[in-house]
Amino acid sequence: MMEIFETLESEVRGYIRNFPVVFDRAEGAHLYDVDGRRYTDFFSGAGALNYGHNHPALKARLIDYIERNGITHGLDLATRAKAEFLERFRDVILAPRGMDYRVQFPGPTGTNSVEAALKLARKITGREKVISFTNAFHGMTLGALSVTGNAFKRGGAGVALTLSDTMPYSGYFGEDTDTIEYMDRFLSDNGSGVDLPAAVIVETVQAEGGINVAEPEWLRGLEALCRRYDMLLIVDDIQAGCGRMGSFFSFEEAGIRPDIVCLSKSISGYGLPMALTLIRPEHDLWDAGEHNGTFRGNNPAFVTATAALDFWETGEFESHIAARAKTLRAALDALAAAYPDSFSGVRGRGMMQGLVCTEAALAKQLSQAAFKHGLIHETAGPDDEVAKFMPPLTIEQGELEAGLELLRAAVRDVLGAPQAVLDEAV
Numbered sequence: 001m002m003e004i005f006e007t008l009e010s011e012v013r014g015y016i017r018n019f020p021v022v023f024d025r026a027e028g029a030h031l032y033d034v035d036g037r038r039y040t041d042f043f044s045g046a047g048a049l050n051y052g053h054n055h056p057a058l059k060a061r062l063i064d065y066i067e068r069n070g071i072t073h074g075l076d077l078a079t080r081a082k083a084e085f086l087e088r089f090r091d092v093i094l095a096p097r098g099m100d101y102r103v104q105f106p107g108p109t110g111t112n113s114v115e116a117a118l119k120l121a122r123k124i125t126g127r128e129k130v131i132s133f134t135n136a137f138h139g140m141t142l143g144a145l146s147v148t149g150n151a152f153k154r155g156g157a158g159v160a161l162t163l164s165d166t167m168p169y170s171g172y173f174g175e176d177t178d179t180i181e182y183m184d185r186f187l188s189d190n191g192s193g194v195d196l197p198a199a200v201i202v203e204t205v206q207a208e209g210g211i212n213v214a215e216p217e218w219l220r221g222l223e224a225l226c227r228r229y230d231m232l233l234i235v236d237d238i239q240a241g242c243g244r245m246g247s248f249f250s251f252e253e254a255g256i257r258p259d260i261v262c263l264s265k266s267i268s269g270y271g272l273p274m275a276l277t278l279i280r281p282e283h284d285l286w287d288a289g290e291h292n293g294t295f296r297g298n299n300p301a302f303v304t305a306t307a308a309l310d311f312w313e314t315g316e317f318e319s320h321i322a323a324r325a326k327t328l329r330a331a332l333d334a335l336a337a338a339y340p341d342s343f344s345g346v347r348g349r350g351m352m353q354g355l356v357c358t359e360a361a362l363a364k365q366l367s368q369a370a371f372k373h374g375l376i377h378e379t380a381g382p383d384d385e386v387a388k389f390m391p392p393l394t395i396e397q398g399e400l401e402a403g404l405e406l407l408r409a410a411v412r413d414v415l416g417a418p419q420a421v422l423d424e425a426v
């Protein structure tokens with residue numbers, strides 16, 4: 001059955017090459033291929049499946065909505081599904097956090113939310129440049145690509161990617177260099193050659209860029225810098241948001257108040273396409289229809305998104321995520337300690353954690369070995385040197401531990417027994 005993909009599908013296909021089986025169905029933390037083989041999912045659709053596959057509570061609401069002929073496609077017309085989502089989002093997410101944002105529905109992909117944010121920031125300030133960071137990833141359309149770091153992805157543009165300036169992310173030069181000070185110098189010095197930008201766009205944790213975690217202190221410094229120079233602060237929370245870091249927004253820990261927030265991936269809760277751009281009210285300077293798109297009203301996604309907000313009604317889900325994250329981190333720390341020559345450490349926050357490999361090729365070897373054992377995980381970083389683990393947030397403790405056991409088996413396949421075990425054997 002793989003043959004149809006090899007003969008008909010474009011060479012651009014990607015993940016399919018790393019996991020070359022035909023998948024058929026999925027439930028919770030597991031996928032099944034056409035032969036009925038089960039795989040534990042430590043990838044979660046790159047963060048689009050934070051609540052697992054086909055969550056029964058979300059599925060029931062979706063089936064009910066389809067059965068009663070609820071609106072499927074609605075451009076940006078007013079629909080009951082959209083009203084219910086907006087009310088629920090206000091009541092469960094925005095109001096309890098004291099957040100005052102207008103909600104824009106851009107086209108239903110992350111990159112479109114980023115395009116909307118960039119356009120709006122330029123419109124508000126009348127400035128063209130945007131500051132982005134080393135190893136940032138913001139999407140594949142030209143505006144989003146212009147603020148993305150990865151050379152291979154940028155190369156795909158085929159045109160000059162302009163109107164952005166790259167600055168060093170938190171910790172880029174190591175612990176001793178404060179990159180906020182560095183940026184401050186560029187912005188304050190008339191000789192620096194850096195124009196005052198419309199905005200700064202940042203991920204609180206750079207997911208694709210190798211799971212680089214910004215210090216909360218650094219994020220607060222960045223916010224202060226934005227205020228000082230009158231630049232808008234855009235947080236791209238597309239992958240790190242919707243609970244991946246333990247709280248609904250990834251920037252809650254740092255206590256910052258972005259001007260614009262991009263959400264997508266897990267906002268529908270069900271893997272259905274949906275995106276939001278949250279805008280501080282005073283910045284909502286759009287004219288009607290100035291940024292539009294045919295699929296802004298993907299109403300089945302609004303239905304599952306509304307249902308998914310049930311998870312956030314109390315603090316219970318946050319405690320659940322924290323407990324799972326602790327197990328995941330401890331298992332990876334133990335692996336890094338057992339194989340110090342192969343892993344230089346563990347990086348991450350919440351339920352996005354990675355093993356940093358001393359040889360870049362090792363991360364891919366691990367992913368392939370894990371797949372043989374029935375575990376799916378991806379790699380990240382500029383050289384794909386980080387083995388990245390993102391189980392569904394809803395995963396049961398036993399399922400998580402079973403998945404980690406598959407990972408340990410894969411590590412043993414690739415690296416042999418840990419040094420300590422060999423020493424004991426002597």
Ligand SMILES: *Cc1c(COP(=O)(O)O)cnc(C)c1O
Binds near residue numbers: 139
């Ligand atoms: C995935 C991602 C995007 C792009 O989203 P698409 O839906 O693939 O366009 C943008 N920013 C971040 C941080 C992402 O992880």
